[in-house]
Amino acid sequence: MKHKKPWLTKDAMEQIYEMKLWGNDDSEFYSGIGSHHPEIINPYIKAVTSFLTSFETPLTVCDLGCGDFNIGKELVKHSKRYIAVDIVTDLIAHNKEKFAAENLEFHCFDIATDSLPQGDCAILRQVLQHLSNAEIQRIIPKLADFKYIILTEHLPEGNFTPNKDIISGQGIRLKKHSGLDILAPPFNLKVKEQQQLSSVVVDDHKGVIITTLYKTI
Numbered sequence: 031m032k033h034k035k036p037w038l039t040k041d042a043m044e045q046i047y048e049m050k051l052w053g054n055d056d057s058e059f060y061s062g063i064g065s066h067h068p069e070i071i072n073p074y075i076k077a078v079t080s081f082l083t084s085f086e087t088p089l090t091v092c093d094l095g096c097g098d099f100n101i102g103k104e105l106v107k108h109s110k111r112y113i114a115v116d117i118v119t120d121l122i123a124h125n126k127e128k129f130a131a132e133n134l135e136f137h138c139f140d141i142a143t144d145s146l147p148q149g150d151c152a153i154l155r156q157v158l159q160h161l162s163n164a165e166i167q168r169i170i171p172k173l174a175d176f177k178y179i180i181l182t183e184h185l186p187e188g189n190f191t192p193n194k195d196i197i198s199g200q201g202i203r204l205k206k207h208s209g210l211d212i213l214a215p216p217f218n219l220k221v222k223e224q225q226q227l228s229s230v231v232v233d234d235h236k237g238v239i240i241t242t243l244y245k246t247i
Contacts, residue, residue: 061097095157185209
């Protein structure tokens with residue numbers, strides 16, 4: 031009897047793009063309204079640009095879960111080196127053809143199981159919210175190697191119970207009235223400082239998208 035191949039996060043993410051489960055704007059790859067709606071992305075781009083340009087010597091940025099790169103393309107010019115990573119092979123191949131800059135490179139790997147590139151600042155924009163606690167726990171120790179972490183998460187408004195577990199895939203913890211907090215159990219990332227960079231309430235009060243800057247110990 032043949033054993034069924036386990037359903038992996040890579041399979042789930044590839045299916046999302048193949049079946050356009052995050053929507054469709056006639057592009058071959060589309061990372062959803064959260065990566066395209068001006069009211070959501072413009073405050074984010076402004077805040078992150080302000081942070082990146084505050085350094086006399088530009089930072090090396092690792093964009094972990096770069097998606098269709100609609101946002102990343104606005105940040106490349108503010109970095110010394112911009113390393114964009116995603117788990118979907120065809121998406122990375124597409125991005126390599128569509129986007130080019132001397133300081134830009136794309137790589138395909140799984141940030142939970144593979145080693146991360148070296149850099150000064152890790153960007154994770156609405157990435158961890160789609161992953162199980164077990165996968166996030168494999169990622170957190172690697173994030174501590176970066177001096178800065180810019181983390182964006184879609185959270186419930188008001189008080190909520192953090193870090194309820196989910197199965198990795200399209201959904202997020204919002205449906206369980208939960209959201210990700212990497213400083214809370216079971217993740218317990220230790221940081222020196224934290225600062226909220228931007229906050230956008232989603233239409234019809236379906237939560238709030240918050241971007242936080244962490245300076246690691």
